[in-house]
Amino acid sequence: MTEKECGHQHDEEPNNPLRRLIAALIGFVILILFIILLIWLILRPTKPHFILQDATVYAFNTSAPFNFLTTNIQITIASRNPNGRIGIYYDKLDIYATYRGQQVTLPTLLPQTYQGHKDVSIWSPFVYGNNVPIAPYLGSAISQDLMVGTVLLNVKIDGRVKWKVGSFISGKYHLYVNCPAYVGVGGKMMGNSVVVGKSSAIKYQLVQNCHVDV
Incomplete structure (x- = not known):
């Protein structure tokens, strides 16, 4: 394995888990917001x-x-x-x-x-x-x-x-x-x-x- 390939692999490995965690959190937040919006649109609250x-x-x-x-x-x-x-x-x-x-x-x-x-x-x-x-x-x-x-x-x-x-x-x-x-x-x-x-x-x-x- 060349020195360039080793350096490239060394840069990516620490970042991949962090990026996946951030992407998962963003996806979870978007899903919750979508569910809340969907419930809101279905129920359509009317003012008193x-x-x-x-x-x-x-x-x-x-x-x-x-x-x-x-x-x-x-x-x-x-x-x-x-x-x-x-x-x-x-x-x-x-x-x-x-x-x-x-x-x-x-x-x-x-x-x-x-x-x-x-x-x-x-x-x-x-x-x-x-x-x-x-x-x-x-x-x-x-x-x-x-x-x-x-x-x-x-x-x-x-x-x-x-x-x-x-x-x-x-x-x-x-x-x-x-x-x-x-x-x-x-x-x-x-x-x-x-x-x-x-x-x-x-x-x-x-x-x-x-x-x-x-």
Whole structure:
């Protein structure tokens, strides 16, 4: 055997097992990813459906000169998992209310929930904010809405979901829910303020479908 052949053989022998191991690992990873993709395409997960069922208004008051808003509303919202083979984990869901694009309540954290196949979950949280400053341009708008007696609020949920297929649990996906709701807040003027229902709460049946993005 010539010196050139010996050197060539000496260079290849240590590298062949390493290359085979790397190729095997790459092939294994590709196979696992392909299986996951195939399962995903077969099952075709569908985003959950949300319905805003009702809202009970305990307070929706402005203070002079309509630059501060106090809100206390109990929301009943239902979620349904439409998937027959996929479960849903709801993780760190915050619910809050906005008025004409401005958030007017603090976020309320909903409990972590697992939703099985075709299951329905119902939450009844309070969303509230005390003397929340509102943008000056909203002052006249909110005063007019309050005098008319109806306010358009958007109840929103912001959080994360995970999909469960058998024993496999996916990574976290962003969940965004928007539920428009016309809420009656008929009040009366007291000085420079509009005051709503101090003595009793007012409950409104809404049954409003929500827009969901995942």
